[in-house]
């Protein structure tokens with residue numbers, strides 16, 4: 015009935031009135047082509063995605079997940095955030111899809127079909143936490159340019175594929191190799207075929223970890239189109255920008271990979287703390303590697319109301335990059351006191367950890383529940399915004415939700 019941007023095709027008004035089961039009063043004043051808000055949701059615009067995901071940008075697609083929709087232990091595909099730097103590849107055909115491994119530190123260049131990858135190498139499945147380096151950017155002041163992610167640029171899906179190291183070793187890695195880089199089939203937003211939207215990577219040691227996957231499946235199904243179908247890299251615990259989607263080439267490098275968004279200030283932070291708003295010379299930035307400790311309250315939804323005398327079950331997830339989370343605490347008095355809550359072990363290394371606890375409110379009124387995770391090295395989340403950085407990365411401050419306890 016309407017196109018992608020929500021504009022109505024002519025003659026659809028009567029069909030919509032039928033769908034609503036009532037007349038659209040003043041329909042003749044509805045600006046021509048505009049869709050009534052009742053019909054507006056993400057599912058129509060982004061097939062296969064939950065209607066309550068929040069669209070931050072539609073060219074390229076940047077879509078975040080409200081925390082309460084991340085309550086599942088394993089993030090379903092329809093609730094997985096989308097962070098695209100370029101335009102989706104068109105006409106993807108898994109039958110003819112290939113992955114090439116090459117580069118100055120590869121002993122040879124080799125190309126595999128999807129079928130060959132699946133047949134030749136052992137399959138592995140891991141739950142892996144993917145968080146965008148810019149998650150939480152909206153919290154910084156002065157504001158950093160870029161998508162204003164709040165809390166929801168994070169997921170923990172169950173990925174199946176082959177180990178990157180098995181494929182790299184099959185090709186042969188020269189002793190001078192220090193980095194790998196990826197190339198995907200998506201296009202630069204300018205449409206210029208000579209430009210890559212993004213081409214990042216990881217040091218060889220991260221590439222060689224057991225959990226570093228070339229994956230074709232999410233939660234036992236095909237990867238959603240927006241999340242890299244039919245093939246992607248997955249590196250749990252590192253900025254999700256390392257996990258190349260629509261993967262068609264991996265290069266083994268004898269230098270730090272210098273593809274698009276590896277250089278300059280992209281996915282980099284100042285080496286030493288800087289005053290908010292400072293202009294930092296490019297030479298003072300370093301590449302973000304393991305992500306900092308963080309947690310989310312995924313139940314209840316912020317703004318929940320409960321009746322007097324009731325205690326409340328609160329739960330969520332916590333993660334800490336390459337590390338494990340050691341403790342989880344909640345506060346209902348703005349951080350004056352904390353109570354330790356139950357924290358589960360991760361399903362596997364680099365998976366987020368589920369936590370749950372019960373809080374009791376002393377009397378009716380407005381409360382906030384704050385959540386704080388601490389990693390195995392004793393580092394905790396800051397209660398307020400951490401050190402400012404020019405591009406607004408790595409905001410791991412405590413997540414808070416509002417609770418109203420009613421008089422009766």
Ligand SMILES: Nc1nc2c(c(=O)[nH]1)N[C@H]1C(S)=C(S)[C@@H](COP(=O)(O)O)O[C@H]1N2
Pocket residue numbers: 094095096097098099100144145146147169197198199200211212240241242253254255256257258259260
């Ligand atoms: N080919 C390709 N891979 C990519 C990107 C992209 O734009 N193109 N975006 C990266 C960034 S910045 C993030 S945060 C993650 C997001 O993964 P998701 O969209 O599956 O949640 O993909 C990464 N891999």
Ligand SMILES: [Mo]
Pocket residue numbers: 097145146147148253254255
């Ligand atoms: Mo990202």
